[in-house]
Amino acid sequence: MGTADDVLAGIDGITGWQEELYAHLHRHPELSMQEVETAAEVSRRLSALGYAVQQIGGGVVGVLENGQGPTVLFRADMDALPVEEDTGLPYRSEVPGVMHACGHDLHVAAGLGTAALLAQGRDAWGGTYVALFQPGEETAQGARAMVDDGLVDKVPRPDVALAQHVLTAPAAGKVATAPGPVLSTAASLRVTVHGKGSHGAMPHLGVDPVVLASAIVMRLQGVVAREVAPDRFAVVTVGSLRAGTKANIIPDRAELLINVRAYDPAVLEGLLAAIERIVRAECVASDSPRPPDVEVVDRYPLTRNDDAVTATVTAAFVEHFGAARVRTLEPVAASEDFSTIPDAFGAPSCYWGFGGFTPDQRVVPNHNPGFGPAMQPTLRTGTEAAVTAVLAHLAPAR
Secondary structure, three states: OOOHHHHHOOHHHOHHHHHHHHHHHHHOOOEOOOOHHHHHHHHHHHHHOOOEEEEEOOEEEEEEEEOOOOEEEEEEEOOEEOOOOOOOOOOOOOOOOOEOOOOHHHHHHHHHHHHHHHHHOHHHEEEEEEEEEEOOOOOOOHHHHHHHOOHHHHOOOOOEEEEEEEEEEEEEOOEEEOOEEEEOEEEEEEEEEEOEOEEOOOHHHOEOHHHHHHHHHHHHHHHHHHHOOOOOOEEEEEEEEEEOOOOOEEOOEEEEEEEEEEOOHHHHHHHHHHHHHHHHHHHHHOOOOOOOEEEEEEEEOOEEEOHHHHHHHHHHHHHHHOHHHEEEOOOEOOOOOOOHHHHHHOOOEEEEEEEOOOOOOOOOOOOOOOOOOOHHHHHHHHHHHHHHHHHOOOEEOO
């Protein structure tokens, strides 16, 4: 195991530029698969640190070879969300309708801090470090885009892949790990059902897609209750139902946006099959003039932590932070596409959380317009956690 204390001895020297970078990224957020300026900044900084840098699939990868030893990959995501910021922060977003409402700006700043400390402290470790900065996590496009652009053939194969996320719990300054499933697998569907338009006063001459869509919404509420075993986790949510333009017009179509989540890929497939079955059956029952259009618009893999890798990371965290600052990460119903990367390499992985809110702050969930983690100690904790986990898998200096 590398010596984390030796490498982290330089952390005070990078705090100033890390905080400036974080504030800059927060002011200038970029939406998924549009992270052009963010990627350019990451590339510039990695190159200056001596990394061999490539842009792959909209993301950035820096490779630092440092003699014999394992290869460790650490991922940070870069994209922001289409949310109007309402934090009151002095460095709040300057882009209308876009903000870093999920903390990916913190991830980038911590990831670059980690890259800097490992470059400065290379006398303390041996092996190869792969710093990967991923686009499009929020749309489940980024990891797949990097893999499709030849990631596996363009960078050294990692022996282990790591990632982290700032969360509302535990409290700022603490980290949380757990083996097994920690984030759900998920999918979103766009369903269009077809009716027959008519005057609102003459419903008998049409087929009402609003009534049809409403029946689907109600029927879907029974899928989890009656088709999933009580000891299994599953969620079916209809997040949007859109139809019509005027009170006295029966439209000719309705669109539903549906999200499903599970901790078991087989359960997720069962949810998708049940939704399609119910949608098609309700269309037949309503005498819809044509079959529905059912499209899966995004999919997230299950984030499952490898037992051995997680045990190593947890032990390193306890040694560095102390047991009081290391918590158990409870399974979260949110989803991530990080696993696409280690799965493509066939590498084991670990994904952990670190707290973003101090006790005196109002805790606001990720994706909320008021999401504003405390810059410190959050940024320092994320950097220390990443360095510690990476060095737990690299070789000690010879």
